[in-house]
Amino acid sequence: MALSDEQIERYSRHILLKEVGAKGQKKLLEAKVLIIGAGGLGCPVGLYLAAAGVGTIGVADADTVDLSNLQRQIAHTTADIGKPKVQSLKESMEAINPDVTVHAYQKFIDSSNIRELIRDYDFIVDGTDNFAAKFLINDACVMEKKPFSHAGILRFQGQLMTYIPGQGPCYRCVFKDMPPKDAIPTCRQAGVIGAMAGVIGSLQAMETVKFITGTGKLLVGELLTYDGISQSFRKVKLPPCNGKCAICGEHPTITELRDYEQPACELRL
């Protein structure tokens, strides 16, 4: 595939980078990424990946845009209130870049449909707001051997890590299982600073672009945390999978996906 004159101009700031170049840009145009969640994290991820020219992007979310979303979900506008989030995000992404094909899935992702959905994509971005979805995405990605970016935000704090099959611990290696009900407050209860979604979502977009272009070091085996109050980033080295993980270990006890009861404790967004 040769880049057109318009593409050479559009992506010139990527092409100038020796780590990306025309070769990396072509990889981006040929890549397929699925974003689960079109909210606080999914919006900046979707906008940056569309701008970067990721050729095929799936966006999955069952919700519609609500007035209280607009403080942080920057792809949606006041005029979008009541519209499906996937439609609103798709329109924003397509307005940025006509090179990008966006597939919108307006449905709840559960144990019955997630494996089939992620199978078509090279990289998965978890932009969801609750632990049930996070464990479901992790387990499905481990089963389908799909790399994915995990992230979570609450109040002035955010975190992210990347899972690459066979290269490091999965989300369940680190967090084991669902937290007890009500153990962790929701964004609705505890709040979240809007720009936190931008900071952490942009870092997820960075991981995605680096994965596709084979550039630099990914957050595999490391959890990056960000504290907006003290403006500090911290990297926590994660222990490698000891072979005992219930999903990615040597003798997994989870052999089929299950839907957890939605806990009251959303991680936020």
Ligand SMILES: [Zn+2]
């Ligand atoms: Zn694991």
